[in-house]
Amino acid sequence: AQKITQTQPGMFVQEKEAVTLDCTYDxxxxxxxxxxxxxxxxxxxxxxxxxxxxxQQNATExxxxxxxxxxxxxxxxxxxxxxxxxxxxxxxxxRRGGTSYGKLTFGQGTILTVHP
Amino acid sequence: DSGVTQTPKHLITATGQRVxxxxxxxxxxxxxxxxxxxxxxxxxxxxxxxxGEERAKGNILERFSAQQFPDLHSELNLSxxxxxxxxxxxxxxxxxxxxxxxxxYFGPGTRLLVx
Numbered sequence: 001a002q003k004i005t006q007t008q009p010g011m012f013v014q015e016k017e018a019v020t021l022d023c024t025y026d027x028x029x030x031x032x033x034x035x036x037x038x039x040x041x042x043x044x045x046x047x048x049x050x051x052x053x054x055x056q057q058n059a060t061e062x063x064x065x066x067x068x069x070x071x072x073x074x075x076x077x078x079x080x081x082x083x084x085x086x087x088x089x090x091x092x093x094x095r096r097g098g099t100s101y102g103k104l105t106f107g108q109g110t111i112l113t114v115h116p
Numbered sequence: 117d118s119g120v121t122q123t124p125k126h127l128i129t130a131t132g133q134r135v136x137x138x139x140x141x142x143x144x145x146x147x148x149x150x151x152x153x154x155x156x157x158x159x160x161x162x163x164x165x166x167x168g169e170e171r172a173k174g175n176i177l178e179r180f181s182a183q184q185f186p187d188l189h190s191e192l193n194l195s196x197x198x199x200x201x202x203x204x205x206x207x208x209x210x211x212x213x214x215x216x217x218x219x220x221y222f223g224p225g226t227r228l229l230v231x
Contacts (some may be wrong), residue, residue, distance in 0.1 A: 102172065104149075
């Protein structure tokens with residue numbers, strides 16, 4: 001079974017600073033994908049970034065980067081130069097490879113608050 | 117805008133009632149997923165359909181059912197509603213090639229309140 005753990009219920013960061021949101025995962029599958037989603041107060045789920053289990057390099061998407069440490073089973077999201085609009089709930093999620101395993105397993109989420 | 121549409125956005129109903137939530141996937145996506153987000157359970161996978169066929173089931177109650185139609189839109193039917201069914205219900209879609217890197221794009225959700 002897969003499990004995602006986000007140990008930080010809430011995080012605070014000053015505008016323009018960088019922040020790291022933690023995510024650890026547990027799976028016995030060699031092939032898996034890791035995703036981060038953002039959920040603003042309006043409720044929608046916005047895809048941010050993806051990291052594959054076989055990827056050699058850490059994923060980056062604009063101000064988002066993923067610190068992937070496979071041996072430690074961690075996939076932390078780094079947001080650089082935080083903006084007020086980054087205040088939201090952030091979810092880490094995982095899926096297995098293969099057509100029968102498309103579901104995402106989510107962590108409990110981390111609420112990020114960006115202070116001006 | 118993810119390209120996934122869900123209706124209605126809000127739904128208020130009474131216990132014991134039945135409701136239908138509707139989802140239209142992104143153009144070209146064959147797979148539809150339903151998720152439930154509640155305060156106590158977090159985000160939980162309910163069910164997946166691929167090109168009209170049920171592909172995978174998660175923590176979906178027997179009172180809940182879903183289907184995907186030939187035009188690929190999907191409906192989630194919730195019956196004999198209980199207070200605990202109050203939640204945000206998401207639909208997501210993907211091409212579903214089976215790749216682990218395939219991204220699911222979420223609709224705006226339907227917020228259900230059972231009184």
